[in-house]
Amino acid sequence: MDSSLSRVTVVTVTWASEGAMRGFLAALPPGVALVVVDNASPDGTVAAVRAARPGAVVVENGTNLGFGAGCNRGLDRVGTEFALLANPDARLTAAAIAGLVAAAEAHPAARLVAPLILDGEGRPVRSWNASHLRRGGMPGRREGEPWPAGPFCADYASGACLLLRPREGLRFDERFFLFYEDDDLCLRAGGVLVEPAVGVAHEGGRSSGGSARVTWRKAWHMAWSRLLFLQLHGGGAGREAWRMAGRHAGKLLGHAVTLRARKVVADAGALAGTLAWIGGRRRAV
Numbered sequence: 550m551d552s553s554l555s556r557v558t559v560v561t562v563t564w565a566s567e568g569a570m571r572g573f574l575a576a577l578p579p580g581v582a583l584v585v586v587d588n589a590s591p592d593g594t595v596a597a598v599r600a601a602r603p604g605a606v607v608v609e610n611g612t613n614l615g616f617g618a619g620c621n622r623g624l625d626r627v628g629t630e631f632a633l634l635a636n637p638d639a640r641l642t643a644a645a646i647a648g649l650v651a652a653a654e655a656h657p658a659a660r661l662v663a664p665l666i667l668d669g670e671g672r673p674v675r676s677w678n679a680s681h682l683r684r685g686g687m688p689g690r691r692e693g694e695p696w697p698a699g700p701f702c703a704d705y706a707s708g709a710c711l712l713l714r715p716r717e718g719l720r721f722d723e724r725f726f727l728f729y730e731d732d733d734l735c736l737r738a739g740g741v742l743v744e745p746a747v748g749v750a751h752e753g754g755r756s757s758g759g760s761a762r763v764t765w766r767k768a769w770h771m772a773w774s775r776l777l778f779l780q781l782h783g784g785g786a787g788r789e790a791w792r793m794a795g796r797h798a799g800k801l802l803g804h805a806v807t808l809r810a811r812k813v814v815a816d817a818g819a820l821a822g823t824l825a826w827i828g829g830r831r832r833a834v
Contacts, residue, residue: 550580551643553650557712558582558627559641560634562619567594569637569752574601578643582606586623588613616708617721617730627715636709640750648747649712652700659742661713661735663706664749671750677703677743680736681729681775682784697745705732706741710749713738722781727767729774736782761814768818769825772797776826786826793823 559581563570567590574597577583583605585598589612598605608622624632631650635641645664653662666676675691678684683704708731713719719738721730735741772793780786801816 550578551647553647554578554581554643556630556650557633557646558584558629558631559646560584560586560620560623560627560632561637561639562586562588562616562623563590563594563598563637564588564613565590565592565594566637567592567597570594570597571601572640572752573635573637574598576640576642577602578641578646581641581643581646582627582629584608584623584626586610586619588615588619615723615726615730617725617734618723621720621723624715624720630714630716632713632715634708634711634713635749636751638752639710640752641710642749645747645749648744652742652744652747653712653714656700656742659702660717660719660738661706661711661741663703663711663741663743664747665743665745666707666709667748667750669750669752673745673748674751676707676709676751677741678705680704680782681732681778682736682782697743699746700742700744702740703735703743704740705735706743707731707751708734709751711741724777725774727770727774729771729778733778733781761811764811764814765818765821768815769822772819772822773826776823790823790827794820794827797823 559577563585583602585605586608587595588610595607595609598607606626608626620634631653633646633649649662649664653659666674668674675694679687722733725733776786776790779789797816797820801813801820804812804816
């Protein structure tokens with residue numbers, strides 16, 4: 550095993566992720582330390598992990614604490630120099646892990662290091678961006694952006710795969726149950742070093758089920774967490790909340806008229822999350 554791999558503990562948070570974890574564990578190089586934090590999965594996620602990786606540290610939460618809180622519980626169990634946070638639908642290789650460690654060593658001031666994310670077909674994804682606080686004045690379409698030729702700094706990079714040094718004390722804000730916790734972390738870290746020479750496949754959206762209830766909850770948290778992020782970082786959350794309420798209500802009506810059931814569920818969840826934030830609700834659903 551590459552000596553750099555012994556300096557890394559992979560941390561992943563699961564909820565109803567049995568299928569995704571089978572692929573995750575099959576791709577993970579042997580011998581790499583692993584911490585799995587399970588948020589009370591209703592399926593066989595924990596059993597699958599224990600069967601495939603007997604040496605893994607498995608933290609079983611009695612309830613779903615959310616993604617950020619789960620990551621924090623995992624980081625508390627890391628004893629190596631580096632922790633690599635990875636979603637269950639990420640596919641890590643020895644070369645990718647070693648490449649991220651090398652990038653962190655070459656740029657010691659970087660508190661977070663991210664790879665180039667690849668989709669399920671192996672195509673690169675623009676998984677970095679400016680902070681939400683600055684995106685409003687930028688073009689929405691990014692096809693014309695040049696692909697980077699070397700390492701660069703970004704305000705934000707996807708939390709699907711992030712390398713950090715646990716001893717520095719960087720942790721997620723647990724007020725975010727789901728979504729925007731990585732935006733907040735990146736902003737507090739002062740940005741992210743992205744190393745495009747390292748590629749990590751990410752089969753997005755496969756780490757949990759796709760039922761109507763899950764769709765509704767994800768939309769609820771996407772809206773609620775966006776407003777919390779803006780509130781914490783001076784982004785005009787109050788004005789944005791009322792704008793979002795009007796937009797989601799309009800979309801809900803339009804999709805109901807055209808009988809697009811899945812979109813109606815998502816619109817209803819987003820509207821409910823927005824109204825919950827406006828009403829001062831601070832407890833996740």
